[in-house]
Amino acid sequence: MRKILIALGIILLSMTSADARTTADAPTTADVRTIKVLILDDIFQKIPEKDETLEKMGKLRGDLLVNGTHYLGNIDVLKGKNSLYLINELSFEEYVKNVVSAEVGTNWDMEALKVQAVISRTYAMYQKKQNNANMNYDITSSVLNQVYKGSSFDTRISYAVMNTEGEVLTYNGNLIEAFYHSTSGGKTEDPAEVFGKSYPYLKPVESNCELSPYWIWERRIPVEEIEKALNIKGIRNIQIKSYTKTQRVKTVDVLNGEGVLNVESKDLRKMLGWNRLPSTNFTISRDNDNYVFDGKGYGHGVGLCQWSALEMSREGMTYKQILDYFYPGTKLEKYENR
Numbered sequence: 001m002r003k004i005l006i007a008l009g010i011i012l013l014s015m016t017s018a019d020a021r022t023t024a025d026a027p028t029t030a031d032v033r034t035i036k037v038l039i040l041d042d043i044f045q046k047i048p049e050k051d052e053t054l055e056k057m058g059k060l061r062g063d064l065l066v067n068g069t070h071y072l073g074n075i076d077v078l079k080g081k082n083s084l085y086l087i088n089e090l091s092f093e094e095y096v097k098n099v100v101s102a103e104v105g106t107n108w109d110m111e112a113l114k115v116q117a118v119i120s121r122t123y124a125m126y127q128k129k130q131n132n133a134n135m136n137y138d139i140t141s142s143v144l145n146q147v148y149k150g151s152s153f154d155t156r157i158s159y160a161v162m163n164t165e166g167e168v169l170t171y172n173g174n175l176i177e178a179f180y181h182s183t184s185g186g187k188t189e190d191p192a193e194v195f196g197k198s199y200p201y202l203k204p205v206e207s208n209c210e211l212s213p214y215w216i217w218e219r220r221i222p223v224e225e226i227e228k229a230l231n232i233k234g235i236r237n238i239q240i241k242s243y244t245k246t247q248r249v250k251t252v253d254v255l256n257g258e259g260v261l262n263v264e265s266k267d268l269r270k271m272l273g274w275n276r277l278p279s280t281n282f283t284i285s286r287d288n289d290n291y292v293f294d295g296k297g298y299g300h301g302v303g304l305c306q307w308s309a310l311e312m313s314r315e316g317m318t319y320k321q322i323l324d325y326f327y328p329g330t331k332l333e334k335y336e337n338r
Helices: 002-007 092-103 110-130 155-162 191-195 223-230 265-272 306-314 319-326
Strands: 010-015 034-038 055-066 069-079 084-091 167-171 217-222 237-243 249-256 259-264 282-287 290-295 331-334
Touching: 034 092, 084 092, 092 110, 092 155, 110 155, 110 167, 110 306, 110 319, 217 223, 223 249, 223 265, 223 290, 237 282, 249 265, 259 265, 306 319
Parallel strands: none
Antiparallel strands: 010 055, 034 084, 055 069, 069 084, 167 331, 217 290, 237 249, 249 259, 282 290
């Protein structure tokens, strides 16, 4: 077992004696105060299929270094059909601290850190409740859910999490889906345009995020790269076909050797890469063998804009006021009191 872990880049820095063995029947401490995170990184990139049979190879507890990232708590090692999966189980509030550290800057204003703590906790708690039938994990560590990069410590972030401990957002007594993103580009998006579903507490709002490095951006993408991403050849032109209610690009027409391919912009982002095409708020022009995307914002645009929250906190707004602005009609309450 240890040889397998070392081969995969997993180093056991320290282990408690109670879990030094790696047997499949090692005890578990899973309860409402913990969360199980499926680790996704450059090595572990797969998510178990819905009906995939998973075999527990062992359980480790301690300080583990996985591909350069520290993880504390329990690590379950599961074997699937064609892959190994690592699941980190840790205290819920410790998880929130680590997510806040990964999602925003440690030097951000305190009220902005509190905002991130509340929405990260709410988002994770909602995902855990939705996945209660999945006994293996509650949430992933990537942007598929929210970013978690293992154990980290920062005094200010710990203070923000401690001062909002247990606080979540609800609507009509139920946890909300606390969608958030990096940079809106000036206005948040209607969730129906992205997820095909409307929410009473998620409406497009104006938001100032000029502090963000993604406020304005440009991407020059070679024609060959786009052809490879779309699995087509002979692109002659790309033109915007339709817009969303907030004037983001909804669909584009790609004129190619076989005709016209209509592509949703959110799918174009996914195929090219989230970082390669930061948002769907762009214009398109051609410069020889490159397409030039001039755009604003980063992310899907739904819910709270993180960089706007920072700007609002610097203007003197409290974390509760910021949350009210982006999630109107919601209530802030302690999870255990619900």
